[in-house]
Amino acid sequence: MTKIIFFCIFSFVFSSYSQDVKKHKWENRVLLVFTHIKNDEIFNKQISNLLKEKKGLTERKLIIYQFVKDQYSINFDSKWLLSSLKKSKYKTESENFKVVLIGLDGGIKLEQTSLLSTKKLFTIIDGMPMRRNEIRNK
Numbered sequence: 001m002t003k004i005i006f007f008c009i010f011s012f013v014f015s016s017y018s019q020d021v022k023k024h025k026w027e028n029r030v031l032l033v034f035t036h037i038k039n040d041e042i043f044n045k046q047i048s049n050l051l052k053e054k055k056g057l058t059e060r061k062l063i064i065y066q067f068v069k070d071q072y073s074i075n076f077d078s079k080w081l082l083s084s085l086k087k088s089k090y091k092t093e094s095e096n097f098k099v100v101l102i103g104l105d106g107g108i109k110l111e112q113t114s115l116l117s118t119k120k121l122f123t124i125i126d127g128m129p130m131r132r133n134e135i136r137n138k
Helices: 002-016 041-051 054-059 118-126 129-136
Strands: 031-037 061-070 069-072 098-103 108-112
Touching: 031 041, 041 054, 041 061, 041 098, 054 061, 098 118, 108 118, 118 129
Parallel strands: 031 061
Antiparallel strands: 031 098, 061 069, 098 108
16 A cells, blocks of 8 residues: 555656646647757757747747756746656757757647747748638637
8 A cells, every 4th residue: 555655646746747748739839949058058049039039939829848958947937847758759869959849739840950040930830820820810
């Protein structure tokens, strides 16, 4: 009985520190931003550029996940949590920086290992059929 209780508590704690981008499917678009170290220049510039466009991110239903090694943060939160995301699906170890855009359907829409301008990001999203419907129905 003690083992079962321990397992349940462990599972709850572990799941509270994990993330699964699939939970956003059909609700939000997701931008994954990966780097090896928090003070990476291109990573910080990417986050800074995104922060300047919070209204545009919200309008496009975009959730931002920031990953540094085995930690992550969501939507610019200063609290970093332990990551359980299988990053190998999105990023190789040799890539120091990478951004991955995931659409509402859960499919990868963009992968890039250089700084992504918000203009390019918004152009890609605004060209998606579901986004065009959102704009039309607004």
